[in-house]
Amino acid sequence: EADIYQTPRYLVIGTGKKITLECSQTMGHDKMYWYQQDPGMELHLIHYSYGVNSTEKGDLSSESTVSRIRTEHFPLTLESARPSHTSQYLCASSVAGDYDTQYFGPGTRLTVL
Amino acid sequence: RKEVEQDPGPFNVPEGATVAFNCTYSNSASQSFFWYRQDCRKEPKLLMSVYSSGNEDGRFTAQLNRASQYISLLIRDSKLSDSATYLCVVTRGRRALTFGSGTRLQVQP
Numbered sequence A: 001e002a003d004i005y006q007t008p009r010y011l012v013i014g015t016g017k018k019i020t021l022e023c024s025q026t027m028g029h030d031k032m033y034w035y036q037q038d039p040g041m042e043l044h045l046i047h048y049s050y051g052v053n054s055t056e057k058g059d060l061s062s063e064s065t066v067s068r069i070r071t072e073h074f075p076l077t078l079e080s081a082r083p084s085h086t087s088q089y090l091c092a093s094s095v096a097g098d099y100d101t102q103y104f105g106p107g108t109r110l111t112v113l
Numbered sequence B: 001r002k003e004v005e006q007d008p009g010p011f012n013v014p015e016g017a018t019v020a021f022n023c024t025y026s027n028s029a030s031q032s033f034f035w036y037r038q039d040c041r042k043e044p045k046l047l048m049s050v051y052s053s054g055n056e057d058g059r060f061t062a063q064l065n066r067a068s069q070y071i072s073l074l075i076r077d078s079k080l081s082d083s084a085t086y087l088c089v090v091t092r093g094r095r096a097l098t099f100g101s102g103t104r105l106q107v108q109p
Helices: none
Strands: A004-007 A010-013 A019-025 A031-037 A044-051 A054-057 A076-078 A087-094 A108-112 B004-006 B011-014 B019-025 B032-038 B045-050 B055-057 B060-065 B070-075 B084-091 B103-108
Touching: A004 A087, A010 A019, A019 A031, A019 A087, A019 A108, B004 B084, B011 B019, B019 B084, B019 B103, B032 B060, B032 B070, B045 B055, B045 B060, B070 B084
Parallel strands: A010 A108, B011 B103
Antiparallel strands: A004 A019, A019 A076, A031 A044, A031 A087, A044 A054, A087 A108, B004 B019, B019 B070, B032 B045, B032 B084, B055 B060, B060 B070, B084 B103
């Protein structure tokens, strides 16, 4: 089992609120990622990090921001939540290597009313 | 055109059947290939990497055809527990993984 954790697992919140989705891993992985997935659809990369103080935007444009101050922690923040942000958010991590096997957290299911 | 394309299915097969999925990718610079499995409302989990020479893990066999840019997954002797969505995944160098939208498999008793 992968040691990667996400909190909260489920979040229902009103429009305009600021939220932070937490992701932590205890495997010492340098690389971490955030994906967004709508039901029955593919995962879309929204942010990734190759190490402390390194963050980059992914393929899907997102109004969220991320930070990587510690290796094990990669939080995602939405300054002002909107109904269009309703989705599942999956965090993943991987070791630096040729095959980049990624381990996923259980996800946060976000609903913005 | 999507970078990774899969038949969404569903593939409905009886227990014990052999089933095969294909996946095509558009970027010839793709370097690494994987099959992930995702159960309903769960996170994806690595099923197997796909090597150029093809590889097998128990009932699962993966093949890569770089010339035609497709990857396949063969499942023999299907079990009820194999029911899931199978995600084809490719990566290019430092870039993170690109996921297909998945092929849904339903194994029936």
